[in-house]
Amino acid sequence: MNLICCRGDPTVFEPYWRKAGERCSITFKGDQCLSYLTNPKALCWFMEPKLEEEIKKVHRIVGNAKVDDHHLVVGNGSSQLILAALYALCSPNHHTQPHPIDVVSAAPYYSTYQEEVDLLCSALFRWAGDAHQYDNKDEPYIELITSPNNPNGVIREPVVNRPGGRLIHDLAYYWPQYTAITSQLDHDIMLFTASKCTGHAGSRIGWALVRDEEVAKKMVKFIEVNSIGVSKESQLRTAKILSVASESCQEKGLNNFFLYGRHVMANKWKKLREIVKKHQRFIIPKYPLQYCQFSKDYVEASPAYAWMSCKFENMEDQDCEKILKDQNVIVRSGSRFGSDSKHARVSMLSREDDFNVFLQRLSAISKA
Numbered sequence: 085m086n087l088i089c090c091r092g093d094p095t096v097f098e099p100y101w102r103k104a105g106e107r108c109s110i111t112f113k114g115d116q117c118l119s120y121l122t123n124p125k126a127l128c129w130f131m132e133p134k135l136e137e138e139i140k141k142v143h144r145i146v147g148n149a150k151v152d153d154h155h156l157v158v159g160n161g162s163s164q165l166i167l168a169a170l171y172a173l174c175s176p177n178h179h180t181q182p183h184p185i186d187v188v189s190a191a192p193y194y195s196t197y198q199e200e201v202d203l204l205c206s207a208l209f210r211w212a213g214d215a216h217q218y219d220n221k222d223e224p225y226i227e228l229i230t231s232p233n234n235p236n237g238v239i240r241e242p243v244v245n246r247p248g249g250r251l252i253h254d255l256a257y258y259w260p261q262y263t264a265i266t267s268q269l270d271h272d273i274m275l276f277t278a279s280k281c282t283g284h285a286g287s288r289i290g291w292a293l294v295r296d297e298e299v300a301k302k303m304v305k306f307i308e309v310n311s312i313g314v315s316k317e318s319q320l321r322t323a324k325i326l327s328v329a330s331e332s333c334q335e336k337g338l339n340n341f342f343l344y345g346r347h348v349m350a351n352k353w354k355k356l357r358e359i360v361k362k363h364q365r366f367i368i369p370k371y372p373l374q375y376c377q378f379s380k381d382y383v384e385a386s387p388a389y390a391w392m393s394c395k396f397e398n399m400e401d402q403d404c405e406k407i408l409k410d411q412n413v414i415v416r417s418g419s420r421f422g423s424d425s426k427h428a429r430v431s432m433l434s435r436e437d438d439f440n441v442f443l444q445r446l447s448a449i450s451k452a
């Protein structure tokens with residue numbers, strides 16, 4: 085049977101939430117949450133105040149992003165916020181811009197950026213590929229910076245660095261379970277998502293911290309027209325989950341959600357590294373030790389994905405996706421991320437059992 089390792093479905097933290105039990109429960113009565121509106125006077129009129137409070141709290145506790153000088157915009161996952169941000173950064177030029185604004189990201193980039201942009205065939209923006217190759221001088225552009233990066237876990241900075249550039253920082257994985265928290269980030273647009281913070285992808289809640297009020301208003305407009313807001317049940321449930329995660333940070337051991345997350349991720353990476361080292365058939369990146377201000381110790385990153393390549397001697401075609409597919413392991417080819425088919429992305433966010441099957445199959449391929 086095929087083992088699906090191509091999606092970043094974050095079921096890895098399930099045991100933690102199972103153990104937390106009733107503390108995470110939230111119920112709704114039939115007369116609750118009927119209205120579209122939450123707070124008609126607020127900039128983000130569909131955002132639940134409780135969610136705003138809990139998002140700010142978790143950022144302050146973890147120390148990964150500044151929240152005080154930013155507007156908060158909630159979205160249907162950060163997927164919707166990516167488009168909302170692109171719309172907001174392009175729309176002032178709508179009537180004066182002769183052609184759509186270029187959107188770039190350094191390869192290997194998160195494949196969905198290209199998919200989202202290409203799907204719309206928008207008059208406002210267009211996909212212009214790898215930021216390293218971008219040489220369309222004197223044109224305005226938007227650069228998406230994913231840090232830590234999906235697919236390769238690397239901490240990133242902008243690449244193009246030219247006047248006229250607008251930046252969107254996608255910080256979906258800038259949480260202690262994946263990487264060291266080295267500074268409190270303070271960028272103009274920072275995107276986060278419950279999907280990767282606590283693992284509650286099914287709730288479809290993302291948020292943006294946006295410095296400029298006009299940009300934030302346009303993002304809200306996009307969400308208003310696109311989906312008339314965001315599910316209140318989802319927002320309140322996410323607020324509850326975030327409050328439990330924040331509270332847990334008062335504890336030192338594995339009751340602390342982020343330390344638990346780091347522990348399980350580090351364990352998976354350790355097992356993967358052992359197999360890779362033993363068989364010498366695959367290559368995975370190594371990450372430097374960095375001081376984490378959240379846990380106050382030195383840690384090596386344990387990214388959400390393993391960016392693998394193969395080194396099979398006497399094999400002309402080193403297509404990593406194909407080699408794994410032959411053992412019924414379904415991964416996403418590097419070519420989808422603006423890289424090459426020698427590379428492939430394997431999700432490290434799966435349940436323990438599935439991950440162990442993956443390791444067994446990897447060993448079988450390596451021995452073949």
Ligand code: PMP
Nearest residue numbers: 092161162163234256277279290
């Ligand atoms: N950005 C990055 C870098 C991601 O990896 C993902 C999910 N894989 C998203 C955004 C979107 O997440 P969601 O829509 O679930 O919030």
